[in-house]
Amino acid sequence: MDKNNLHRCKTLLGTFVEIELSGDVSEGDLITLSEQLFDEIERIHQLMSFHDEDSELSALNRLALNGNAKQVVLSKDLEYVLQFASELNRLTQGLYDITIAPSLIRSNQLPNHLSVDVDSIDDIHKLGSGADFTCENGTFSTDKRLCIDLGGIAKGYAVDCAMDKVPADIYCCINAGGDLAMNQWKNQKMTLRYAKRANALKTVKMQNRALATSGNYYRGNQSAIIKPSTKRQVKFSGSMSVFSSKVMVSDALTKAMILSSKSQRMMLAKYYNAQAIKLNRLGFVKLFY
């Protein structure tokens, strides 16, 4: 049978999700597979979306904000992501923190449908941090009031889950707003964008099967990177890209690396067997691995 290709793009996870498939199967089979992959991404979106008031995350946030989050039973997916976030929080001494939602609400980057009190920075400081919850044996517990946003990790996890469903003999590349995975990645080239202007592109070779990039250049004056100690935005130009074996790890590490010192970046890269590429706004490269 001839090789067939399919390249689709849908709006999911608040961004554009592209799926590219290629293999010795019929076009109909590729369409069926792509539907399954989009469905899987949508399933994770429904669990972990902050914007969706009916998501599992919103239900957990409601309990955590009321101070009633004791032994809350979690789905396997949410447990896995929260455990990883907790581990990275410990490893970065609090720099990677998923409880920065109140700061993002304060800067109007997230909706305030949970009615979190974010009038002043002091109010936000009173809430708990990423070190104040435990996630064990499928349950979530915290003593403090806190609010979680998985915007910096869930896209990566959704791509990982979809990628697990692809048969090995079919080439697949899934790109969810810059967080991407490729199953036949060797000798493939990748273009990194580091600023808004059209020619701010750098081509690199794929180093591993997953890649994620974070940057602020589409956000105008805002920044989605929040320093947990001050609860304020960190402005930075350029971009940070991380290669690793899982998109979730890459996605989370981009945020942790932006906030880390040089030695911490090296340590994180070594620990997760990742390679980080920092591009400044003029395209100069710094590597950490």
Place this chain on the structure above:
Amino acid sequence: MERRNFIKNTLLGLVGLAVLPKVAFSKTYLTIAQAQKILFKNEKLTPFPVTLTEEQADSIEDAIDIRVRHLKMNTWRTESGDWFFVDQVIGKHENIELAVSMSKNGNVKGIEVLTYRESYGDEIMHPKWRAQFHGKNSSEFLKLDKQIKNISGATLSCRHVTDGINRLNETWQQVLRLL
């Protein structure tokens, strides 16, 4: 000081225009026929052109505060009365062609992005630039663009697509429902 800044910015802008090559990132995903196959399987679609009047467009704009750029709509219908649209959405940084399927009761059933192009403001005024949409002569401009296979960068929001879908919903509510 303001004058000095103005002169500096103007000069930098002119140098930029003269020196930097103009590239735009673009991607083509599905053809209209492929999108129809995905969204409607083997159901037969017949072109059903709809042209809005100025009053209808104004009324839609007033209801949802989203601009209606084209009065002529690219619309198809199935025998059972479901709708298929090919629509264009212009965002802050992007220019997107969408295929949307809608049931005869006005519920959106599926959305596919057909083409995604970066835009930098000025070129959308160019008639040739706009002509590439709606399944017309897209090859001419795609040739000028830098074709990049995979790109990883900061996450773009898809809010403008949501606006486009809201506009189609309101158009159905006010106009198409009665056809």
